Amino acid sequence: MAKTAMNWAAIDADPRFQTLHRKKTAFLWGLMLFSVIFYFLLPIGSAYFQELFKVKVWGPLNIGIVFALSQFLVAWAIAGIYARRANKEFDAMAEEIIRDAQHIK
Amino acid sequence: MNLKLIGGAAALALVSTLAFAGSGAVADEYKWMTFAVFGGIIALTMYVTYWAARQTHSTSEFYAAGRSVTGVQNGWAIAGDYLSAASFLGIAGLISLYGYDGFMYSVGFLVAYITVLLVIAEPCRNIGKYTLGDILAFRNDPKASKTVAAVSTITVSTFYLTAQMVGGGVLIKTLVGIDYHVSVIGVGVLMLTYVVFGGMKATTWVQIIKAVLLVTASILLVLFTWGQYGFSLPGFLQAVVVDPKVQAQVAKLVGDAATNMTPEELGQRFLEPGLFLKNPIDQISLGMALVLGTAGLPHILMRFFTVPTAKDARKSVLWAMGIIGGFYVLTLFLGLGAAINVGPVDILALDKGGNMAAPLLAQYVGGGADSMLGNLFLAFVAAVAFATIVAVVAGLVLAAASAMAHDIYVGVIKGDRASPQEQVIAARLSSVIVGILAIAVGIAAEGQNVAHLVGMAFAVAASSNLPAIFFTLYWKRANTYGIVVGMIVGAMTAIGLVMISPNMTYPQAVLKEARKVLQGEPAQPAMQARPAQPASSLLCELFALDGCVAYTPERAASAEKPAKPGAAEKLTLLNEKLATLTDAKDIAKVKQDIVATEKAKAKAESDLRKFDGQTTSMMGLEKPFFLLKNPGLISIPLGFLCVIVFSLMFRDKRAEEMWDELYVRQNTGIHAEGATAH
Numbered sequence: 120m121a122k123t124a125m126n127w128a129a130i131d132a133d134p135r136f137q138t139l140h141r142k143k144t145a146f147l148w149g150l151m152l153f154s155v156i157f158y159f160l161l162p163i164g165s166a167y168f169q170e171l172f173k174v175k176v177w178g179p180l181n182i183g184i185v186f187a188l189s190q191f192l193v194a195w196a197i198a199g200i201y202a203r204r205a206n207k208e209f210d211a212m213a214e215e216i217i218r219d220a221q222h223i224k
Numbered sequence: 225m226n227l228k229l230i231g232g233a234a235a236l237a238l239v240s241t242l243a244f245a246g247s248g249a250v251a252d253e254y255k256w257m258t259f260a261v262f263g264g265i266i267a268l269t270m271y272v273t274y275w276a277a278r279q280t281h282s283t284s285e286f287y288a289a290g291r292s293v294t295g296v297q298n299g300w301a302i303a304g305d306y307l308s309a310a311s312f313l314g315i316a317g318l319i320s321l322y323g324y325d326g327f328m329y330s331v332g333f334l335v336a337y338i339t340v341l342l343v344i345a346e347p348c349r350n351i352g353k354y355t356l357g358d359i360l361a362f363r364n365d366p367k368a369s370k371t372v373a374a375v376s377t378i379t380v381s382t383f384y385l386t387a388q389m390v391g392g393g394v395l396i397k398t399l400v401g402i403d404y405h406v407s408v409i410g411v412g413v414l415m416l417t418y419v420v421f422g423g424m425k426a427t428t429w430v431q432i433i434k435a436v437l438l439v440t441a442s443i444l445l446v447l448f449t450w451g452q453y454g455f456s457l458p459g460f461l462q463a464v465v466v467d468p469k470v471q472a473q474v475a476k477l478v479g480d481a482a483t484n485m486t487p488e489e490l491g492q493r494f495l496e497p498g499l500f501l502k503n504p505i506d507q508i509s510l511g512m513a514l515v516l517g518t519a520g521l522p523h524i525l526m527r528f529f530t531v532p533t534a535k536d537a538r539k540s541v542l543w544a545m546g547i548i549g550g551f552y553v554l555t556l557f558l559g560l561g562a563a564i565n566v567g568p569v570d571i572l573a574l575d576k577g578g579n580m581a582a583p584l585l586a587q588y589v590g591g592g593a594d595s596m597l598g599n600l601f602l603a604f605v606a607a608v609a610f611a612t613i614v615a616v617v618a619g620l621v622l623a624a625a626s627a628m629a630h631d632i633y634v635g636v637i638k639g640d641r642a643s644p645q646e647q648v649i650a651a652r653l654s655s656v657i658v659g660i661l662a663i664a665v666g667i668a669a670e671g672q673n674v675a676h677l678v679g680m681a682f683a684v685a686a687s688s689n690l691p692a693i694f695f696t697l698y699w700k701r702a703n704t705y706g707i708v709v710g711m712i713v714g715a716m717t718a719i720g721l722v723m724i725s726p727n728m729t730y731p732q733a734v735l736k737e738a739r740k741v742l743q744g745e746p747a748q749p750a751m752q753a754r755p756a757q758p759a760s761s762l763l764c765e766l767f768a769l770d771g772c773v774a775y776t777p778e779r780a781a782s783a784e785k786p787a788k789p790g791a792a793e794k795l796t797l798l799n800e801k802l803a804t805l806t807d808a809k810d811i812a813k814v815k816q817d818i819v820a821t822e823k824a825k826a827k828a829e830s831d832l833r834k835f836d837g838q839t840t841s842m843m844g845l846e847k848p849f850f851l852l853k854n855p856g857l858i859s860i861p862l863g864f865l866c867v868i869v870f871s872l873m874f875r876d877k878r879a880e881e882m883w884d885e886l887y888v889r890q891n892t893g894i895h896a897e898g899a900t901a902h
Binding site: 125127128130131136139140143147150151154155158159161162163165166167169172173175177178179180181183184187188190191194195197198199201202205206210213216217220 | 324325327328331332334335337338339341342343457458459461462464465491492495496497498501504507508510511515535538541542545546549552553884885887888889891892893894895
């Protein structure tokens with residue numbers, strides 16, 4: 120693919136690109152913040168809330184193990200949510216901008 | 225010519241391993257099975273290398289497999305690159321010895337990929353070419369940013385590489401008894417063959433093969449272990465709780481507190497936090513380095529340049545998260561399964577770090593140490609561990625070589641004016657240099673304590689590479705000054721703090737321990753229980769400053785203890801006891817004790833000789849000044865802060881002018897490096 124000159128500033132200023140930027144930024148920060156907080160609850164909980172982690176819920180299975188296992192499910196869920204939104208929405212929005220990119224002056 | 229060389233290397237590696245096999249976990253009469261599986265894996269990977277070598281001519285093919293790796297393939301390759309022997313054998317071992325706390329590591333390794341997915345993978349694919357330096361040089365001064373990026377890449381890769389080489393050498397020695405030097409050279413020659421001839425394509429396939437083998441082995445082991453309990457989670461955990469071997473291990477770990485606990489309570493304690501990770505602030509510091517460091521590891525970053533589009537990069541992280549997460553869930557069953565079936569005592573007898581937990585479990589589920597099937601399983605797991613080391617090392621060497629050849633030679637020295645042929649030669653030559661260095665370092669570092677090096681690699685990646693990539697991609701005002709200062713300060717802080725941390729060897733403590741073994745301990749009066757005591761201030765949690773009261777973990781009440789005899793006296797006592805015994809079982813036990821005591825005595829004597837007259841660590845400290853094992857808590861925020869402050873202090877016209885282009889391109893993939901047709 121030959122690389123033609125683009126007016127990057129104009130594309131950046133294009134309302135469609137701005138919408139993509141806004142939506143993506145808010146979405147990514149939200150997910151990132153949630154995942155970081157949720158993850159650090161594990162070391163914090165295992166250090167400062169040991170009594171809670173020791174509570175047995177199903178035979179010898181305690182809240183600590185359930186919470187550690189839930190970290191895997193939450194990580195996969197976050198990845199799934201991101202992939203769904205990116206595949207359905209962000210890709211299409213980017214596609215439209217790419218199609219018109221050379222004409223945005 | 226290539227075919228001959230590749231075949232020669234394979235034969236050399238196999239013959240040398242066969243010739244130097246001594247004693248290890250695999251019994252002598254079953255060694256041929258291990259070597260048969262080794263040989264099979266080596267033959268397969270050599271065939272792949274031969275096939276890849278015929279398609280590897282250009283730089284894009286050498287560094288990025290022609291960007292023709294599919295998302296699914298790359299997902300498997302990322303898993304193969306990431307799941308090192310440390311995680312397969314090390315984490316299973318930690319869980320088998322300390323229960324819950326070992327599993328906490330597993331969680332961090334998966335969560336790390338959320339940062340990779342959301343922040344790094346797609347933008348880096350869209351604007352990157354081959355290296356971290358390419359990404360940073362997009363807006364920043366190319367020569368300055370490529371230089372720091374290359375230095376950082378080589379530093380991180382060398383730490384990681386040394387840990388893998390030394391750990392791998394020890395591991396192969398423990399497993400099959402191959403001499404340390406021979407296994408380091410064997411791993412080095414194999415890895416060099418893959419990288420130099422087959423470049424990224426061969427490396428990718430070696431990693432895929434290894435990941436498939438690793439996952440298969442783990443699933444099989446878990447099927448056998450968990451299957452006994454009808455795949456019931458509470459049923460399996462109940463077996464852990466009531467297991468006398470687990471209860472004995474917990475009693476040993478909690479010490480005097482065990483006297484007031486029922487056997488059930490002891491077993492349950494294994495499933496609760498706090499047996500291994502005792503300092504909460506250190507745990508948070510470790511968590512930060514794990515979760516943020518992965519996104520800055522150069523050999524992981526490099527994998528995203530091998531797929532055709534950003535969409536495939538996304539797909540590869542999703543697959544990697546599925547595989548890596550699934551694998552780490554299995555470690556819970558591997559570790560606990562080893563604890564109940566093999567037992568912490570037998571695991572510790574072979575390796576202090578617990579690395580033999582998974583291999584011994586394999587031997588057990590196959591029918592035990594004297595059975596054919598048990599040894600076949602053990603042989604298979606040993607061979608998988610070997611493939612694991614080779615695959616991870618190959619990825620690391622490729623990352624370091626690309627920084628050396630592409631960033632430093634082509635980018636900085638030749639000012640990006642090197643012919644394609646020259647670039648490929650530089651790439652191959654750098655791989656040879658890095659590979660030979662890796663072998664040399666592996667041999668030089670024999671017997672050294674390298675456990676902290678992986679942690680250091682993650683900490684440097686999180687404190688130096690991640691802030692630089694993050695602000696280059698997402699902050700318009702970021703510039704060369706901030707990036708260069710931030711990377712240097714972040715990396716130096718991380719390394720510096722580790723050098724003055726409890727990870728280093730402090731001769732006075734070693735000597736004290738050695739004297740205790742040789743001369744025995746005086747009697748101790750009864751002590752009262754004491755709750756955990758926080759440090760006098762936050763700063764005192766982190767540093768051993770004057771006037772500080774340091775954090776102390778809780779202590780259980782203990783009864784009066786009689787004096788312990790020194791090693792020589794203990795041996796005499798044991799030998800006297802041996803003479804009076806008649807029961808075969810008792811005799812065997814005492815004999816085992818004698819062997820262990822002799823070992824401890826020999827080690828204490830050699831420590832005394834080695835550290836005699838020394839009072840300070842290599843940094844000139846008598847005891848640690850920085851009190852955490854993990855520097856992330858300080859070095860990561862400092863790295864980010866320095867990029868911000870120094871970017872704001874200076875202005876860089878190019879960095880701001882290029883922002884629009886970078887931001888549009890990283891979001892849309894316009895003008896991204898395309899795949900080369902084949």
